[in-house]
Amino acid sequence: MEGDIVPELVSILIPAYNAEKWIGDTIRSALNQTWPNKEIIIVDDGSTDNTLKVAKKFESTVVKVIAQENAGACGARNKALSFAQGSYVQWLDADDLLAPDKISQQLKESGSGYSSRVLFGSAFGTFFFRHQKAKFVPNSLWHDLAPVEWIITKFNNNIWMNPAVWLVSRELTDLAGLWDERLSLDDDGEYFCRVVASSERVEFVPEAKSYYRVGNTGSLSKRTSYKACESLLLSLTLCFEHLLLLENSERTRSACLKYLKIWLPYFYPEKPKLMNRMNDLAHELGGRLPPPEVSWKYYPIERVMGWEIAKKVMTCWRSVKSKSYKNWDRLLYHLTYKTSSLDSMIHSS
Secondary structure (H helix, E strand, C coil), rough: CCCCCCCCCEEEEEEEECCCHHHHHHHHHCCCCCCCCCEEEEEEECCCHHHHHHHHHHCCCCCEEEEEEECCCHHHHHHHHHHCCCCCCEECCCCCCCCCCCHHHHHHHHHCCCCCEEEEEEEEEEECCCCHCCCCCCCCCCEEECCHHHHHHHHHCCCCHHHHHEEEEEHHHHHHHHCCCCCCCCCCHHHHHHHHHHCCCEEEEEEEEEEEECCCCHHHHHHHHHHHHHHHHHHHHHHHHHHHHHHHCCHHHHHHHHHHHHHHCCCCCCCCHHHHHHHHHHCCCCCCCCCCCCCCCHHHHHHHHHHHHHHHHHHHHHHHHHHHHHHHHHHHHHHHHHHHHHHHHHHHH
């Protein structure tokens, strides 16, 4: 009808690498968005499994699938962004999910007189296989916050937000710039710290929900390799710069120093060269980095066998616990799936 207002286009951008198990559900969660005007752009980043084949099944006027040689997650995201036409950008990793009204709830807020530099966040729950059982655990970032306060809160409390929570206007996306392709570990931490720093304020929309799949990361050795730790240190350095450009004060430098100390065990004691760079960074912030302490549960091991052994035991135990929870949830997921399939067969016969 003449005079009808066309809803703003939202670009849902999905980088994918070896995600054939999950990407179908991820794409369906994007297609099922109640927001009517959307495009979905999937970039297969040189997958060696059937990710591209699965994604191609969804290709349509709404869904565009692009294949490229492996360039890393940041390269895939930048490629997807280069094709995006939307007024808003929704980032979505290939194993995560969006609630059907996630984007609609956030864009409902955008009509409340906010400028396009307001950044919209949402609640998110974590799950292994059954997103219906996702745990939504609020933290101190689940509030409306000014950019400086958001970053300080993140640093002081060592908390984060899943990339899928954000709905970013194209103006804000352009202001923040591209994903940093030098980064592999904590690339999303640096990017969204930069997006927050570029925004006027962060508006938290509790009714909007997304789902973050845990226990699906690469091997521990890859995440603690020298290259990965170099990426993490660069990400931390850049995040500190983003905050200090907004406000260079005792409280912001203190928050940066505290965040640096939190990440210290990732490097200590196996990577002395990176440790030296961390100490230099701490000095620039007006502090120092004392040796890290282990949890009280592992203190006897540290006293008898040293910090490095205590760290390995702590890391191993956490991994065992996570795998146990994941395997249990996988079992319940398959039992539920088989029961549902059997019920469907019975009712259709």
